[in-house]
Amino acid sequence: MHRKQSSPLKKLLTAAIALLTTLCVLLSMYIGLVWLNIPGVSELRDLWIETAMTTYEHQWLATAFFPNWLVTRVMAAQEKPPEIVIEIPATSVSTPEPDSDPLGQLNLTEGENDEHGNRVLVNNVEEGIVILRVKGSSFNGHLVLIDDPARVFVGTTNRKGVWGQVICEMMESYGAVVGINASGFEDKEGHGKGGVINGLCYSEGKAWGSYNPQYHSIVLTNSNKLLAGTIPDWDAYDVRDGAQFTPSVIVNGEVVIGRGYGLQPRTIVGQAENGTVMFLVIDGRSTASLGATYLQCADILLTYHCVNAGACDGGSSSVLGYDGKVMNIPSTPMKDTGRYLPNAFLVRSKKG
Numbered sequence: 001m002h003r004k005q006s007s008p009l010k011k012l013l014t015a016a017i018a019l020l021t022t023l024c025v026l027l028s029m030y031i032g033l034v035w036l037n038i039p040g041v042s043e044l045r046d047l048w049i050e051t052a053m054t055t056y057e058h059q060w061l062a063t064a065f066f067p068n069w070l071v072t073r074v075m076a077a078q079e080k081p082p083e084i085v086i087e088i089p090a091t092s093v094s095t096p097e098p099d100s101d102p103l104g105q106l107n108l109t110e111g112e113n114d115e116h117g118n119r120v121l122v123n124n125v126e127e128g129i130v131i132l133r134v135k136g137s138s139f140n141g142h143l144v145l146i147d148d149p150a151r152v153f154v155g156t157t158n159r160k161g162v163w164g165q166v167i168c169e170m171m172e173s174y175g176a177v178v179g180i181n182a183s184g185f186e187d188k189e190g191h192g193k194g195g196v197i198n199g200l201c202y203s204e205g206k207a208w209g210s211y212n213p214q215y216h217s218i219v220l221t222n223s224n225k226l227l228a229g230t231i232p233d234w235d236a237y238d239v240r241d242g243a244q245f246t247p248s249v250i251v252n253g254e255v256v257i258g259r260g261y262g263l264q265p266r267t268i269v270g271q272a273e274n275g276t277v278m279f280l281v282i283d284g285r286s287t288a289s290l291g292a293t294y295l296q297c298a299d300i301l302l303t304y305h306c307v308n309a310g311a312c313d314g315g316s317s318s319v320l321g322y323d324g325k326v327m328n329i330p331s332t333p334m335k336d337t338g339r340y341l342p343n344a345f346l347v348r349s350k351k352g
Contacts, residue, residue: 033045034066034067034070045066046074046077047262047263048061048062049062049066049070049071049074049075049262050074050075050078050259050260050261050262051262051263051264051290051291052262053071053074053075053262054261054262054264055264055315056187056190056315057190075260077260078259078260078261079257079258079259079260081216081246081247081248081256081257082256083230084216084228084229084230084248084251084256085229085230086227086228086229086230086231086237086251088236088237088238089221089223089225089227089237091223091225092221092223092224092225093149093223093224093225093271093274093275094224094275095148095150095224096128096147096148096275102128102147102274102275102276103128103130103145103147103276105123105125105128105130106125108120108123108130109123110122110123114132116303116304118132118133118134118135118143119132119133120132121133121142121327122322124177126350126351127177127347127349127350127351128146128147128148128151128350129144129145129146129147129177129178129322129347130144130145131143131144131145131178131322131327132144132145134280134282134300136292136296136300138263138289138290138291138292138296139263139282139283139284139289139290139291139292139296140282140283140288140289141266141280141281141282141283141289141292141300141328142279142280142281142320142327142328143278143279143280143300143304144178144180144278144279144280144281144320144322145276145277145278145304146178146276146277146278146279146347147276148275149220149224149225149226149271149275149276149277150224151347151348151350152220152241152277152345152346152347152348153174153203153204153220153240153241153345153346153348154182154201154202154203154204154241154242154243154343154344154345154346155170155171155173155174155176155179155203155343155344155346156170156201156203156208156342156343157170157194157195157340157341157342157343158173159195160195160197160208160342161195161196162193162195163193163194163195163340164185164193164194164195164339164340164341164342165194165340165341166334166337166338166339166340166341167179167180167181167319167320167321167326167337167338167341167344168321168324168325168326168337169337170341170343170344170346171321171324171344171346172324174346174348175348175349175352176346176347176348176349177322177323177347177348177349178279178320178321178322178346178347179320179321179322179344179345179346179347180267180269180279180281180312180318180319180320180321180344180345181267181312181313181317181318181319181338181339181341181344181345182201182218182243182245182267182312182313182341182342182343182344182345183197183198183199183201183209183243183244183245183312183313183342183343184197184198184199184245184313184317185197185198185313185341185342186198190316192340193340194339194340194341194342195340195342196342197209197342197343198212198215198244199211199212199215199243199244199245200212200217200234200242200243200244201242201243201244201342201343202219202234202239202240202241202242203241203343204240204241205240205241207234208343209244211232211234211244212244213232214246215244215245215246216228216229216230216244216245216246216247216248216310216311217229217230217231217234217242217243217244217310218242218243218244218245218248218269218310218311218312219231219234219237219239219241219242219243220239220240220241220242221237221238221239221240222238222239222240223238224275225271226269226270226271226277226308227308228248228249228250228251228269228270228308228309228310229248229251229310241345243312243343243345245310245311245312245313246310246311247294247310247311248309248310248311249268249270249294249297249298249301249309249310249311250270250298250301250302250306250307250308250309251308252307252308253307255295255298255302257294257295257298258295259293259295261293261294262291262293263284263290263291263292263293264282264284264285264291264292264314264315265281265282265283265284265285265291265314265315265316265318265330265331266280266281266282266284266291266292266294266297266311266314266318267279267280267281267282267311267312267313267314267317267318267319268280268297268301268309268310268311268312269309269310269312269345270301270306270307270308270309270310271306271307271308271309272304272305272306272307273305273307274305276304276305277347278301278304278306278309279320279345280297280300280301280309281318281319281320281328282297282314282318283318283328283329283330283331284315284318284331285315285316285331286329286331288329289329294311312345315331316330316331316332316339317330317332317338317339317341318330318331319338319339319341321338326338
């Protein structure tokens with residue numbers, strides 16, 4: 001017996017019906033995604049839009065797939081950082097005693113987890129430095145703990161107005177053991193050279209740039225207190241080192257930033273009540289680490305008793321240098337060095 005073969009017309013009709021069915025299913029899914037606020041789904045949709053729209057180069061990932069009215073509505077709901085006027089601190093932070101152990105380093109072992117479940121990557125007792133691997137549902141990152149705030153300062157490029165320096169080059173110039181990016185800079189079409197700073201910067205009392213009232217400040221006073229918030233007159237606060245960016249994340253132990261900023265690479269500087277300074281650097285824009293929200297960053301910092309913290313420039317500028325090498329995975333083609341930066345928060349080595 002010979003099996004009757006389908007005619008070309010029947011095959012074409014079957015394929016057309018399958019295609020039409022697929023298109024109808026996709027259209028229904030799209031309508032539900034855009035117009036229906038389905039619990040769980042709408043939150044992921046809004047997070048996608050927030051993440052795309054808070055980048056420079058990837059906004060098309062929102063605008064190409066979602067109607068303008070939806071993108072506008074989602075971004076209008078973004079919780080703007082409040083104006084936080086900080087009181088001039090009346091207390092100072094003392095330098096830790098030589099035989100003290102403010103970071104609990106004697107109870108830490110490299111390769112094992114600390115009491116909060118984060119892997120100890122570096123436990124440098126001699127330098128008073130601990131570097132932890134931190135993870136979340138959408139990110140990987142590093143948290144640096146520094147025992148002495150007096151050793152934390154801001155270094156600047158030696159080519160101001162022309163070209164920045166990569167993090168390890170700047171660290172070497174200042175004899176620093178740890179460094180992270182700080183201020184934003186003029187970055188036309190993502191090709192900035194890092195030589196022209198945005199906002200005001202103090203490096204060991206020397207000013208560079210001009211105060212931007214739209215930015216918050218992250219500063220260290222001469223009494224080694226870290227402040228984050230609206231600080232229009234740095235001299236009145238006895239600032240020795242600082243940078244401007246936005247938003248503030250934690251002020252006086254309270255989280256002051258809300259939702260609406262998406263998943264991004266982050267760089268944040270904070271301080272605990274006992275003076276311990278924290279550098280938090282989150283990787284992003286990759287399948288291994290999408291990035292973190294500010295609220296996720298705040299949760300990490302609060303776990304380590306942070307009372308004040310402010311965001312530095314993030315995105316492709318986020319970088320962490322330690323002992324002459326880049327430790328994180330920057331979201332820039334310059335992965336071995338990180339981008340050219342106008343300045344950086346640095347930690348001076350105890351070795352002199």
